[in-house]
Amino acid sequence: AMKNASDNAADLSQELTVDYNKSRQAAITRELAEITAGTEALA
Structure with a gap:
């Protein structure tokens, strides 16, 4: 039971990290798109 809980916690942690x-x-x-647009506007 503890192994399942531990595995589930690890899986959840991995999913949260990916999100x-x-x-x-x-x-x-x-932000890069905004910087690029700003640079093009100045050119």
Whole structure:
């Protein structure tokens, strides 16, 4: 039973890490797009 609980916790932790990284990557991509658009507007 403890092994199942431990495995489930590890799986959940992995899923949360993936979700966090995806949202972080989306935010970075959005910022880069804004910077690129700003640079093009100045050119």
